[in-house]
Amino acid sequence: MLEITNLHARVGEGPSTGARGALSAVGGREILKGIDLKVGTGEVHAIMGPNGSGKSTLAGVLAGRSEYVVTAGSVLYEGKDLLAMAPEDRAREGVFLAFQYPVELPGVNNAYFLKAALNAVRRHRGEEELDAIDFMALVRDRMKLLEIDPSMLNRPVNEGFSGGEKKRNEIFQMAVLEPRLAILDETDSGLDIDALKIVASGVNALRSPERSTIVVTHYQRLLNYIVPDYVHVLSEGRIVKSGGKELALELEEKGYGWLEQEEVGR
């Protein structure tokens, strides 16, 4: 369902965009240096790696962040050229990025936002738009899954949310939009164990043979709750090791230094 071949990307020129300011400091430098990855339908892949290895860049490139420039390689998503699509078209085709840093949208009502998003996706799929009543029924159902307070719906998107609330809101949006490919970008960062369990059980509830998931994480902890089929280790913009779920445990034990040395020794 997803086939990444020899993907190279760097940060483009131009002003930074706030949350990603750290990356723009290295503007122009190549971050992804030839990623090859195949994700089959229904599979859960974990991408692990130290800070600066390119994990979030990969997630951003797949979702269509405009500050990254792809310099080589290709990404086929269900046989289509993903990189040629606008971000909104990728979303409508079923790609969902759970943001590492969900964006606050002051003045944009959460329910209004979510309904606009859902109906944009439904229109694209040729499904009828949901009216307010059906929308609310769906949303209530999914809110329970993520243990979300219904008052959240009437608040501006992510504004004044705690870190945990923001991450739960991301997975809640995923539950409403029902993507075919979910990319979770460090969804565990900044979560306490209780919030982590809620988020993980939400993700697990959405696991299905039709849905593929890429879990980007720095720590193995999340993978205790979202158990992956495959684990890949990213270092210096390349996948340096792939294996089953046990690879995550090995990494936890030995740290990333072990792999980097192995890489140097090759």
Place this chain on the structure above:
Amino acid sequence: MPTTDVNSYVTDFERLNDARAAAGPAWLQEIRDRAFARFTALGFPTTRQEEWRFTNVSPIADRVFHLAAGPDGLAGSEHLAAYRFAAAEPVEIVFVNGHFAPALSNLDALPAGVSVRSLAGVLSDDPDRIVPHFGRHAAFEDQPFVALNTAFASDGAVVETSPNAVIGRPIHILFVAARGGEVSYPRVLVLAGRNTQMQIVESYVGVRANGDHGRAGIRGQGSGEPSFTDAVSEIVLGDGAVVDQYRVQREATDSFHVSTTQVRLAHSSTYSSHAFSFGGAIVRNDVNVLLAGEGGDCTLNGLYLAGGSQLVDTHTVIDHAQPHCGSHEVYKGILDGRARAVFNGKILVRPDAQKTDAKQTNKTLLLSDDAQINTKPQLEIFANDVKCTHGATVGQLSADALFYLQARGIDRATAQQMLIRAFAGDITGRVKIGALREHLDDVLLRTLATKSNPTRRSSGTADAKAAGSHDSSVRGENPREVEAEP
């Protein structure tokens, strides 16, 4: 040196005076003569004057406008539907080209405790009623456009409430500029009695050929000439009075609109102003508030939208003359095309005005590289136990916010519109009259649709494929922020 020749105004003034000398009381004529003398002495302002540095009014000064003759030019009240907001049992006083149009007004079922009359009517029947107020608040000594209005104003609205009256329905004062090439001088006098509570809506609308608010069926629009509105409102609050004032300017985009709102607050009175500016080629709005009694509280909110080559200039002055008064000011602007805006917010805290709490914010959203804002806070503080803050931000739509919306399947144009509406909603959301709030949201959407044309240059380089491919993007947010807390 006055830049221009004011001869056409001299001719008109003399002619008008011959006509109204017999009717008007002597005190009024004396004010008019003094005001006109000031206008001829001052002339139209130039950009060499500090208060007019960024606003060149020569397109107004260089043009001859005919004095609006009468309330004709409108075929019938149905053409005003677009400018009315749906309120049950509306109270409306309508002026066409500055003249009272009784047939278009709805004044039959006034709530108890309020009188709504035309200025012309008051001047002929009961002129002494307004002696202490008319022309006494809006100073014309140094303000040529106030002087001009004061000299010429023959009609307008006089709204008065009895002490303790709570007026349950908003009073809508609607000024329609229905003919091009003419100047009108709308005048409003609001006298809010002690402990009274009321809501006033002032609308300034225009209908002309090619005007973006044009409606079929309105006559008198064929001249192709812009209209000029020079408006003055004086709002006087008694002790403990609560007045909410809404001002909606929707004149044609080639028209000229200059206004001064002068407000006086007595002891423990509360005033809020909500100013919306959509139309006009050159728009200058002055709002001057005098906190003349202890414990007064004033809120100034504003939203201006400008595209094309529109210029919207807002000058506010909040004069804290007494202790324990609060002022809260939030003005927001959305600028596209080559539009320019000016915001000058002066807060004066006089030596006696201890315990003043003043807060001022100006935020501007620039939708194009060529749009421009000159924003200037001006704090003059002569008391030592006060809290005064001001802040100004200028920015573009956040690239992160746009991407977030797009990443959820919302197309770029819709995402931009959502973010712009959210920015504006901060001000429209403060409108307390529900029907007016909906009306303004609707006007906002339609105005954005005509003004905003979010085409952007490409940010991807030619030899590389942007990860976001598609149409490229707005530049990252580039806020220039000033925050100060003296």
